[in-house]
Amino acid sequence: MPKEQDGRIVLSDPRAIRALAHPARLAIIEALLAGDELTATECASLTGLSPSATSYHLKALQRWGIVEAGQPRADGRDRPWKATGHSIAVSSDAPRTVLAETAVLEVFLDRNRALATDFLEHQADEPAQWRDTMELGNSDYWLTPGELAEVSAALRRVLEPYEQRRRGSRPDGSRRVRIARLIVPRGDSPPADAGPAGTARAPAP
Numbered sequence: 001m002p003k004e005q006d007g008r009i010v011l012s013d014p015r016a017i018r019a020l021a022h023p024a025r026l027a028i029i030e031a032l033l034a035g036d037e038l039t040a041t042e043c044a045s046l047t048g049l050s051p052s053a054t055s056y057h058l059k060a061l062q063r064w065g066i067v068e069a070g071q072p073r074a075d076g077r078d079r080p081w082k083a084t085g086h087s088i089a090v091s092s093d094a095p096r097t098v099l100a101e102t103a104v105l106e107v108f109l110d111r112n113r114a115l116a117t118d119f120l121e122h123q124a125d126e127p128a129q130w131r132d133t134m135e136l137g138n139s140d141y142w143l144t145p146g147e148l149a150e151v152s153a154a155l156r157r158v159l160e161p162y163e164q165r166r167r168g169s170r171p172d173g174s175r176r177v178r179i180a181r182l183i184v185p186r187g188d189s190p191p192a193d194a195g196p197a198g199t200a201r202a203p204a205p
Contacts, residue, residue, distance in 0.1 A: 009066055009084055012091040014100040016064040020088070021103035024049055025057050026111050029066065032083035034176075035167035037070045039078040086167055112180045130175075140186065152183055 011017050020026060024047035031038060031046055038046075040055040047054050058081050061067040070082040090101060119126075119134055143151065159179070165171075 007086045009088045010091050011064070011066075011088065012093060012097070013064070014097045016066075017090055017097055017100035018103055019060055019064050019066070021100070021107045022057065023047075023107055023111060024054065025061060026107055028054070028057060028061065028081075029083070029088065032067055032081060033086060033088070033167075035086075037080040037082045039073075039080050041078065043081070112178065115178050133177075148183070148185075155181060 011020075020029065027046045028038075028043050031043070040058055041051045043058065044051045044054040047057070049057075058067060062069070062081075065084055066088070067081050068084050070080040072079045090097070090104070092101065116134065116136070123131055123134075165174070
């Protein structure tokens with residue numbers, strides 16, 4: 001079962017990590033981590049699957065302690081599901097978890113690409129104030145491990161004032177906005193004769 005740390009669901013079992021590697025499950029998790037409590041039928045509208053197929057995925061997530069059944073609604077006919085925490089973290093133990101993490105990464109990237117593509121395809125129908133809000137960019141920097149940790153922390157601090165917006169707090173005029181971060185060291189490593197950390201020698205002609 002996953003460990004819970006400050007409301008985070010920490011997964012270390014490769015089987016639990018791989019349970020995330022499905023687009024329908026990722027869509028369900030995104031909605032439930034936002035604080036919504038949804039029935040299998042309501043989740044089905046997010047996944048594009050039937051309620052019975054969606055129920056199967058919910059039970060798979062329940063098996064690994066990622067979601068749980070909520071309190072029955074007033075009519076008592078259909079019990080909603082809820083997340084067991086407010087976010088999910090993977091406790092990496094390569095190479096034991098590398099295959100599972102790779103599978104999740106592929107689904108994560110596909111999900112973000114689909115969201116961006118959908119916005120672009122319907123951008124002309126967006127209200128003027130939302131039309132040009134999408135941003136896409138990337139840059140490579142030469143950083144030491146310590147500097148990279150500082151950059152990651154700084155990015156988290158930028159979003160801290162809006163942390164409550166992830167669950168519950170939804171001011172008038174707001175809408176869900178996907179902010180995806182990917183920080184990954186490039187495969188190319190410094191040359192053997194590189195200078196001290198934080199410096200780089202000019203390449204030979």
